Amino acid sequence: MGAPLVQVKNIGMKFHSSEGETTALTNLSLDVAEGSFISVVGPSGCGKSTLLNIIAGLIKPTQGEVLFSGKPVKGVSSSVGYMPQTDQLFAWRNIWKNVILGLEVQNKLNQESMEFVEALLQRYGLWEFRNAFPNQLSGGMRQRAALIRTLAIDPEVLLLDEAFSALDYQTRLVVSDEVKQIIRREKKTAILVTHDIAEAISMADRVVVLTSRPGTVKNEYAIKLTCADPTPIKCREAPEFRDFFNAIWKELDIHV
Numbered sequence: 001m002g003a004p005l006v007q008v009k010n011i012g013m014k015f016h017s018s019e020g021e022t023t024a025l026t027n028l029s030l031d032v033a034e035g036s037f038i039s040v041v042g043p044s045g046c047g048k049s050t051l052l053n054i055i056a057g058l059i060k061p062t063q064g065e066v067l068f069s070g071k072p073v074k075g076v077s078s079s080v081g082y083m084p085q086t087d088q089l090f091a092w093r094n095i096w097k098n099v100i101l102g103l104e105v106q107n108k109l110n111q112e113s114m115e116f117v118e119a120l121l122q123r124y125g126l127w128e129f130r131n132a133f134p135n136q137l138s139g140g141m142r143q144r145a146a147l148i149r150t151l152a153i154d155p156e157v158l159l160l161d162e163a164f165s166a167l168d169y170q171t172r173l174v175v176s177d178e179v180k181q182i183i184r185r186e187k188k189t190a191i192l193v194t195h196d197i198a199e200a201i202s203m204a205d206r207v208v209v210l211t212s213r214p215g216t217v218k219n220e221y222a223i224k225l226t227c228a229d230p231t232p233i234k235c236r237e238a239p240e241f242r243d244f245f246n247a248i249w250k251e252l253d254i255h256v
Contacts, residue, residue: 005069005189006032006055006157012063012214013050024050025061026214032157037183037190039200042210042218043252048193051215052159055191056082068157078106081155085162087146089134096121096130099149106153113152120148124182139167140175147179151186158183160192164199176203176232197252201225201244202232209251219251 008030015022024047032038040048053059055066057076066073068080089098099117103109121127124144134142143164150158163179164172180203183190194200200207207221225238235241 004031004067005034006030006191007067007070008032008051008055008064009067010064011051011054011061011066013047013054013059014062023214025054026216028064028210028216030208030217032189032191034156034189035187036206037180037192037204038206038208039192039194039204040208040210041194041197041200041248041252042215043212044195046210046213047215048210049161051210052082052161052191052193055157056080056159058082078108078153079156081150081153081158083146083150083158083160083163086166087134087142089142089145089149091134094131094133095126095137095145098134099145099152102149102153108153116154117148117152120151124148124178138171140171140178143167143175144178144182147182151182151188156189158188158190160190160194162194163192165194165196172199173233180232197245197248198236198241199232201241201248202235207244207248209248221248 008028011025011028013025015024028051040051042048054061057073057080068077099121100109100114103113118127121130126141126145126148129137129141137145164176167175176199192200192203201223204223207223208217209219210216211218221244223244225235225240227234227238
C-alpha cells in the first residue's frame with residue numbers, strides 16, 4: 001500500500017438545533033492508504049455517515065480537516081465517488097441515462113467518457129440492459145448499475161454508506177462479492193460504513209471501530225484471513241474470521 005491518500009485529522013462535528021447542541025464526532029483521526037479497502041463500524045448514531053459526508057466534502061467539520069492527496073478537502077470533488085444506502089436510480093431514465101448522470105452533471109460527457117461507461121457496462125454484465133428501466137432490474141443489478149454510475153466519473157476513492165443494506169441477505173452477499181471484485185479490478189480505494197460486522201471483516205483489509213457518540217476511533221484491526229479465494233463469501237469460511245468477529249463484537253459492547 002502507498003502513502004495515505006485520505007487523511008482525517010482530529011475531526012470534530014457539532015450539530016445545532018432548536019433543542020440544543022449535539023456532538024457527533026470528536027478528535028477522530030484516520031489514514032487511508034491508496035489502494036486499500038477499509039470498513040468503519042460502530043454503535044448506531046456514532047457518526048459513521050457523518051464521517052463519510054465530511055470526507056466527501058458534503059459538510060464542513062466543526063474542527064480538524066480532511067486531506068486528499070495532501071491537500072485540504074474544500075467541498076465536493078470528482079475524485080470522490082459516493083454510494084448511499086439506496087441506489088437512487090431515477091425511474092424515468094433508462095440504465096444508460098442513469099449511469100451517465102454524473103458525467104452530465106460534471107459536464108464531462110464526451111466520446112471518451114461514453115466509451116468508458118460502455119466498457120464498464122459490458123464488463124459487469126449490464127450492457128444488454130442499458131435500455132431497461134430501474135423497475136425492470138433486480139435489486140442486485142440496480143446496485144451494480146449504481147456502482148457503475150459512481151465509477152463512470154473515474155473517482156480515486158469510493159465511499160460506500162451502508163450500500164447493501166436495502167438488499168435481502170442472499171442478494172447482499174452476492175452483490176458485496178461483485179462490488180469488492182469490481183473495486184479491486186478497477187484499483188480503487190474504498191471506505192465502507194456498515195453496521196454488519198461480518199460484512200466489514202469479509203470486505204476490508206482493515207476494520208476501524210468507533211466509540212458511541214461522540215464518535216472517535218476506539219480500535220483498528222488489520223484483517224488477515226487465510227482463504228484461497230478472497231471473496232467476501234469465501235472469507236467468512238476462514239478460520240480467523242470468528243476470532244475477528246468476536247473481538248469486534250466485544251468492542252462494540254452490543255447487548256441483545
